[in-house]
Structure formats: structure tokens, C-alpha cells
Amino acid sequence: MNASSPPLSLHQRILGEIEGRIRSGEWPPGYKLPAEEELALAYGCSRMTMNKALGELARAGLIERRRKAGSFVSQPPAQSAVLAIPDIGAEVAALGVPYRFEVLSRATRLATKSDLKRLIHEGPTSVLVLHVRHFAGSRPFCLERRIIDLATVPDATSEPFLDLPPGTWLKARVPWTAAEHRIRAVGADAATAEALSLSHGTACLVIERRTWSDGCPVTSVELAYPGDANELVAVFTPFQS
Structure with a gap:
């Protein structure tokens, strides 16, 4: 990292580390992420902060959130057909x-x-x-x-x-x-x-x-x-x- 680069915020660090685990294959497609409260405890942040980070990862297509079931790593676009929803x-x-x-x-x-x-x-x-x-x-x-x-x-x-x-x-x-x-x-x-x-x-x-x-x-x-x-x-x- 360039010495003049600003330090990463906690939010950026959470996103970067989880994305890194997914893209490296450490957390493969279908893997169930630790519970939101477990992740919040591990990163020393509030559940609201973790919920926001997981929501951003879901919008990016990296994870899939299922109510009451938890969060799961999505199939990468290279492995799944992506189709529009037609009218x-x-x-x-x-x-x-x-x-x-x-x-x-x-x-x-x-x-x-x-x-x-x-x-x-x-x-x-x-x-x-x-x-x-x-x-x-x-x-x-x-x-x-x-x-x-x-x-x-x-x-x-x-x-x-x-x-x-x-x-x-x-x-x-x-x-x-x-x-x-x-x-x-x-x-x-x-x-x-x-x-x-x-x-x-x-x-x-x-x-x-x-x-x-x-x-x-x-x-x-x-x-x-x-x-x-x-x-x-x-x-x-x-x-x-």
C-alpha cells in the first residue's frame, strides 16, 4: 500500500476480507457464512454495521441472503446462467x-x-x-x-x-x-x-x-x-x- 493512501475504514476492511475469502475459494459457492452476530463479534463492530456490509455483498452478487436461513456464497457468474427477467x-x-x-x-x-x-x-x-x-x-x-x-x-x-x-x-x-x-x-x-x-x-x-x-x-x-x-x-x- 502506498504510504500516502488513507487507511481502510472498518467497513472497507470487512468487505475486502470477505470478498477475498470468496474469490480465493476459501469460502466456496454454497458455503454458509458465520451468523451475522458472530461476524460482528469477530470484527468488533455493531450488528448494524455488519448487516450493511452483508447487504452490499449481496447486491454485488457475491452472497445470497435467505431470511431465517443465513447468508451463503453465490455461484460466480462464470458458473451460472444470468438471464434478464422479461415482461x-x-x-x-x-x-x-x-x-x-x-x-x-x-x-x-x-x-x-x-x-x-x-x-x-x-x-x-x-x-x-x-x-x-x-x-x-x-x-x-x-x-x-x-x-x-x-x-x-x-x-x-x-x-x-x-x-x-x-x-x-x-x-x-x-x-x-x-x-x-x-x-x-x-x-x-x-x-x-x-x-x-x-x-x-x-x-x-x-x-x-x-x-x-x-x-x-x-x-x-x-x-x-x-x-x-x-x-x-x-x-x-x-x-x-
Whole structure:
């Protein structure tokens, strides 16, 4: 260090040391960090200072914070696909055809074990469950099955979703800080086939997505698209640290 350089603040030292452990591989992807109070004690700082530092590391994508579960080292960008969260209405508009959607069903309930697993939530919590069909012109474009954690997004309880579909509404209301995509090809089950006007077993592109806001689960959604009318395209550049 240059002799004229100012000394690092405690906040900078915490960020630098934790980042160094992650990038060196001492704390590998998936590693659970010590509890916030343990780190605060080790660095001789307040929990508020440590919480701020961990929040900054989460925003930088180095760690993932999960409410009640702790903080975990994220997969580095070189090892995971990074995809934007698209707006279905904008996707349809880009095709040059009219867009509309309809809410097929909605229910508010105490989260089931399956709901908690999808949200990666230890519970208990209440959720809003939505089934939504999106159209491109007169053709069904996508079937959406969504769970919203009402502890994180309480306003969703009274939202009728008449003007905006759930995904667009959430993006405008709740800034997400972390997301996970899982993409697979499946044969349409009976309900999906009926909703998308397909034959039973027709290949569909299914995108499962979870989002978090500062470590709190926001939503888990499954989007099913007719496989013969959709493709997944990613444009990317080499990762630069």
C-alpha cells in the first residue's frame, strides 16, 4: 500500500476480507457464512454495521441472503446462467400482435409444504396463488403458475390484477435483488394442454423462477410456453471481475 493512501475504514476492511475469502475459494459457492452476530463479534463492530456490509455483498452478487436461513456464497457468474427477467407483455408486443391476459384462479392461503419448498422459505407464511393465461393475439402464449409471499408483498392481497399482470406489477412494486432460473422441457399435462390449446404431452418450454428482495422471498413462478413456438436466446459477454 502506498504510504500516502488513507487507511481502510472498518467497513472497507470487512468487505475486502470477505470478498477475498470468496474469490480465493476459501469460502466456496454454497458455503454458509458465520451468523451475522458472530461476524460482528469477530470484527468488533455493531450488528448494524455488519448487516450493511452483508447487504452490499449481496447486491454485488457475491452472497445470497435467505431470511431465517443465513447468508451463503453465490455461484460466480462464470458458473451460472444470468438471464434478464422479461415482461411477457413486452415479449408479445415485440411479435407485433395484441397482448392480453386473464386470471384463471386466485387463492390466499397458509403456505403448504410445497409452497415453502418453492419459495425456499422455512415458514410459516401466507401466500397468494395465481394461475394466469397470457395471449398473443387470439392464441394462448403462456401459462403462469405463481406464488407470492405475502409477508414480503402484503399489498398483493388486495390487488385484483385487472390492469397489469402479476409479473409486471411485482417488478414495479418490489425491487428484486436476486433471482434464480431453472429451464426445462416437459410434456404438457392435462391442465397445461387445455389452457394452451395443445394436445396432451406436447413439448413445452418451462421456466421456473424465484426472486428475492434483500434476502426475503418475493415470488416463485412457473411459466409454460408451447415448445414449437418459442426459443431461448441469450446474449452475453465474458465476465470481468
